[in-house]
Amino acid sequence: YSMSAGGAIVSPSLEAILITPICPYTLAIRPVVVGSDETVQVNLACSPREEPANLTVDGQIRIPLQNKSAFSVKKYDKKAVFISYHRRSFYEILRKKLGWGNPPNP
Numbered sequence: 001y002s003m004s005a006g007g008a009i010v011s012p013s014l015e016a017i018l019i020t021p022i023c024p025y026t027l028a029i030r031p032v033v034v035g036s037d038e039t040v041q042v043n044l045a046c047s048p049r050e051e052p053a054n055l056t057v058d059g060q061i062r063i064p065l066q067n068k069s070a071f072s073v074k075k076y077d078k079k080a081v082f083i084s085y086h087r088r089s090f091y092e093i094l095r096k097k098l099g100w101g102n103p104p105n106p
Contacts, residue, residue: 007031039074
């Protein structure tokens with residue numbers, strides 16, 4: 001999902017937190033990758049137009065935020081378990097899905 005929003009492609013063996021802005025209005029707002037042991041503090045500056053801000057988690061949960069409020073993001077203590085059946089490596093799948101190594105289309 002992060003790649004679709006312009007974020008980095010990250011190996012599944014890397015424990016990291018990816019922060020990927022969706023539809024940033026300036027090139028100064030870039031994706032960031034931080035270590036999984038870090039806590040990221042986000043502070044909401046006062047909006048000059050006083051428009052409400054919302055925190056959306058995985059596109060599902062919407063949390064209204066007040067001006068000058070803050071929240072933290074960190075890795076959850078428990079790990080999720082996923083069932084996976086891949087005969088190919090992560091990089092083989094990437095190569096096929098992204099067309100890496102294919103001749104360019106004219």
